[in-house]
Amino acid sequence: MASETRLKAGALLSLAGIAVLAFGAGVVHDSPRLAVLCLLATLPLVASLWRCIDRLGALRRPAPPSAPGLPIEQQALLDNALALEARLEHTPVALFRIDGPGGDGQVAPLNGNARKLVAPGRASDPADLYRQLAAQPGERRALIDFETERGTERALLAVSSLTLQGRAQRLAALMPVESELEAEALHAWRQLVHVLTHEIMNSLTPVASLSHTAYGLLGEFRGALPEDVGLDLSTALDAIRRRADSLVDFVASYRSLSNVPPARPERLRLDALFERVAALVGPGWRARGGAVEFSVEPASLELMADPGQLEQALINLLKNAFEATAGNEGKAGHAWVAARLVRGGRLRIEVSDDGPGVPDGLAAHIFTPFFTTKKQGGGIGLAMVRHLVHENGGTVRHARSVGRGARFVLTF
Structure with missing residues (x-):
């Protein structure tokens, strides 16, 4: 520290000497303007030299003593706690904490999968899911249903009771299994x-x-x-x-x-796919006085899928819509196919019509092979649609329409 102070003092004296000599040169030549210019010219040199001396002193200054670490036992406990927290965060099931012994209580997500499940784009009514979880007694395994953006989802639920710091709690593990x-x-x-x-x-x-x-x-x-x-x-x-x-x-x-061949996915634009489907099914609808309307939002929307298989799935759904709207009283029948991005970054394709719709008691069976509501039907159309959509990494659901008609939702 003393040497650094002496170094700075010597530098200041040297700079002062340079400034005096510069000023004296101006005085000797009897030019006040020259004296001022000489003084100004020495200022950058003074600033630069001062910074160099300051940095040199910082390098020579000893580093401050490090803070004492935790004892080995406490550090090991801290490391174990952090590792356990990381494992809990990435557990491949949704974990929830339920305060209270049973029947009610506050529900809170405990890990990343639980937060994703109740985030926008998954469960459409998180409050209803929380109510179902809070109503579950301890030490139970069951299948529960809850509504998501893709339709009704089934999940395997396991509940355990425990006591922490004198407070009764339940731990709920939820694993969606609908797709599986x-x-x-x-x-x-x-x-x-x-x-x-x-x-x-x-x-x-x-x-x-x-x-x-x-x-x-x-x-x-x-x-x-x-x-x-x-x-x-x-x-x-x-x-x-x-x-x-x-x-x-x-x-x-x-x-x-x-005997459906494996899917061969490729990047395809949905507006081009819809144009091909419209060219195939549109004439039949127009000949009857009806129409099929296609929309894509945004227009540049793309999907990785097998073009032929996805096209066949849409044709099957529109064929069902065409037959269902054939008996519309005083109407020619209309169908709509709309593709858009929904919450969670998922791509949704909706196929709907203004026909009589699917009776509530039969909605759970319409994708089953051999099942049909038609007098002249083989029960193969919707089963094939589900197979083709699954082959391309998506899901298909029957969704209840706000008005009349049937509505099918394909999610990728």
Whole structure:
């Protein structure tokens, strides 16, 4: 410190000497203006030299003594607590704290997944979800339903009771399983359809072939049979032949459900996709006096998906809408397809119509293979839609419409 002070004092004396010499030069030449200019010229030199001396002193100054650390035991406890907090934050389930022994209490999220679940874009009514959690007794496992932006979501709930600092609390772990359950159910149906169609086709194909052969042979030998016998045989073989052909076509349509090729996603613009779908389905609607309206917001919206599979899913939904609106009283029928970004950065495509809609009691079964509400339907259309959407990483739900008609929501 003393050496630094002496260094600064010496520098000041040197600079003062330079300033005096500069001023004296102006006086000798009898020029006050020159003296002032010489003094001003020395000022930058003074400032620069002073900064250098100050930095040199800072480098030579000893570093302040570091604060004493925690004892080893306390530091280990702190490290363990921080590690436990990090693991809790990234636990792959949503954890909630429920104050109170049971039946009621305040609910608060404990980790990142819980906060995401009640953030905009997931649970559409977080207060309702909190009420469901608060009503759960301790030591229980159950499946609960709650509404999200993508539709009704099912989740596996496990509740445990504990006491912390003399206060009764419950810890609720919530794991949404709707997508996993749908994927497993779809896989099971595909396997079942594959087995059934394989076995049925193995038995049905020879029946159809033999019925055609027998019907052809009957025409050659009809003259050798009594007229009434030949007529009865012809009628019976013709009925067998027609029904066998119809069943072959029916089973073949279900075989397509289990033989869908894997998706080949690519970046596609939704406005271009909608233009292709409009060109395919629009003429039928206009011929009946109706219309299909397409909208994309924003217009540059893009999606990674298989263009052919997503196009087929939309065509199936619009085909259902076309058939559902055919009986509209005094109306030609309209359908709407809208794509937009919703909360949480998700892409949503809504397909709706102004038909009679889906009865409430049947809404839970409409995606099940073989289930249909039509007199002439095979129950394959919506099952295929769900499979195609799942193949491209999305989900499809039936959503209740504000007015009349059906509304289907595809979320990616």
